[in-house]
Amino acid sequence: MTEPMHCYRHPKRETRVSCATCGRPICTECMVATDVGIKCPDDARLPRGARAGVMKSNQLLRSILAGLAVAVAGVPVVWVLFQLPFTLLLSAAAGYGAGTLINRSGGRNGGPIAISISVIATLVPFLVLMAPNLLAGSINPYQLIAPVVAAIAAGVANRRI
Ligand SMILES: [Zn+2]
Numbered sequence: 001m002t003e004p005m006h007c008y009r010h011p012k013r014e015t016r017v018s019c020a021t022c023g024r025p026i027c028t029e030c031m032v033a034t035d036v037g038i039k040c041p042d043d044a045r046l047p048r049g050a051r052a053g054v055m056k057s058n059q060l061l062r063s064i065l066a067g068l069a070v071a072v073a074g075v076p077v078v079w080v081l082f083q084l085p086f087t088l089l090l091s092a093a094a095g096y097g098a099g100t101l102i103n104r105s106g107g108r109n110g111g112p113i114a115i116s117i118s119v120i121a122t123l124v125p126f127l128v129l130m131a132p133n134l135l136a137g138s139i140n141p142y143q144l145i146a147p148v149v150a151a152i153a154a155g156v157a158n159r160r161i
């Protein structure tokens with residue numbers, strides 16, 4: 001049994017249908033059948049694809065918060081990566097994971113904003129850890145390639161499908 005939901009336009013009406021795009025519950029009167037599923041009137045009105053990469057402000061905020069979390073939590077993760085073998089492979093996996101997290105936090109819209117946040121959030125921990133070596137001019141080439149690989153993977157996780 002799923003919890004009964006209430007139409008976001010008619011809060012007193014129970015429904016079990018929700019919009020394929022934004023996930024808000026909609027009653028049978030409000031729902032619009034489209035070729036990509038049942039949608040709320042707001043999303044059905046927009047042409048297909050118009051919403052991809054367009055974030056609502058709360059989704060943008062959540063993307064930024066997820067990006068900050070990734071940037072902070074990434075520091076110990078990257079530190080460990082640098083101690084392990086297969087740093088490049090692990091960096092790609094970590095970058096993809098970070099990108100996916102940010103993508104989900106932003107309502108899975110993807111697009112240029114999500115890509116930018118993911119790439120920056122992924123690069124920050126590498127830069128933090130590499131800064132002392134960079135300043136000393138004793139950077140290991142692997143440590144320069146790893147952030148690039150991770151950033152590309154983070155961007156790929158946010159591509160539009
Ligand atoms: Zn909707």
Ligand SMILES: [Zn+2]
Binds near residue numbers: 007008013026027030
């Ligand atoms: Zn309704």
